[in-house]
Amino acid sequence: MKKLLLVSGLLLGLTACSSPREPQMTIAPQPSVSSVPVAQSKPVTVESRDLRTAQFVAVVDNGRKNVQPIQATSNVRVVLEDALIRQLNSQGYKVVADSKGKLRMDLLDALVKVEHSVFSHTMNTNVQIQLVADNGQNKFVKRYTGKSTTEGSTSASVEDMEMALNSLLEAVLQDIARDQQLMTFMNENF
Template identity: 85%
Template sequence: MKKLLLVSGLVLGLSACSTPQEPQLTVAPQPVISSVPVAQNKALVIESRDLRTAQFVAVVDNGRKNVQPIQSTSNVRIVLEDALTRQLNSQGFRVVADSKGKLRIDVLDALVKVEHSVFSHDMTTNVQIQLVAETSENKFVKRYTGKSTSEGASSASVEDMEIALNSLLEAVLQDIARDAQLTTFMSENF
């Protein structure tokens, strides 16, 4: 009986070691928290859609037709909706379940592309988010984009890709926070 337990434990231990874990990126951009509210408790509903053609957040090309897609540990749409909600709350807007003012977040692109060669890597990150602010009478649509590139002497790690994507998402959130046209539209129409 002891030998059977030992063998089964050994087999389970070896099978756990043989199944490789696919790498995943943690997408967690920090919102821009405003110290001075610009809106006077204006209520709005936030909705979001993920319109990306593929749901992975990184693609690593090691050459020789060896391309590896990498998923996110969490839903990118939900993460961005949460970050923008916290950002708008700090600006004095109030996110509610029902309101005449609606803000929709369309995630159009959020991708890190890495090309590895023998001794280096090139990394290109793209983010594109469209915001649609609307009431029954008025509509405001604007796209916020960001692109960054970097090179390195060794292969890019998962952490390098996370930093690249989260930094660019934070830059886009900063553009949204500073957009006077958007803030004015929501303040006047919501």
């Protein structure tokens, strides 16, 4: 009986290992690194929230009611918060655990929608991030949005979707880095 349990356990373990895994996307946008600091070690506390309605980062529609959601390999909110912190550090801000100046990043949308037909695909990518800068008395709120559409003659790979989403996230991070209104508010109120 013990041998039978051992053999059946091994078979279950082997079948679990050999089952196909769902594809996942690696989200790793590079921050916009500044060569000239805009702040002189001004302290800022960075927080983030993921306010997306769904946690997947891509949806592939192959027609015939065959829709496949694709998840990210890591937490998108954490990855974006880390990129934003590195970006702020390069701009001369000092990110600390607690300060009067708080910058909150709300992730509102980060999604690639792919529609496949017999001989082509269309890929629509959307990113929306809201930043809230607050010192307890004054508040600055702004949304940063990015959209792109690409078409191809073959099916879209996971790598194509990763490139589309990472490129758009980097473009939105670059918009944040270049936003003079945001920098002015942070320098005057933090």
